[in-house]
Amino acid sequence: MDCVYCGSDLSAYDPVYVEETADGERVEVGGFCNYACLSAHIEASELVYGDACEWSPE
Numbered sequence: 001m002d003c004v005y006c007g008s009d010l011s012a013y014d015p016v017y018v019e020e021t022a023d024g025e026r027v028e029v030g031g032f033c034n035y036a037c038l039s040a041h042i043e044a045s046e047l048v049y050g051d052a053c054e055w056s057p058e
């Protein structure tokens with residue numbers, strides 16, 4: 001398995017696995033090589049889905 005964000009081989013890291021709940025079902029999002037990649041992926045997702053998010057930079 002590769003890091004969702006940067007594509008590195010997770011066998012070289014202590015990976016962080018993420019699951020989401022969608023329509024009551026647990027869906028595995030994937031693995032990240034560390035929390036830096038996880039947070040970067042979340043920030044990228046917030047940029048993509050920003051219109052539907054209540055988060056504000058102010």
Ligand SMILES: [Zn+2]
Pocket residue numbers: 003004005006007008032033034037
């Ligand atoms: Zn990564």
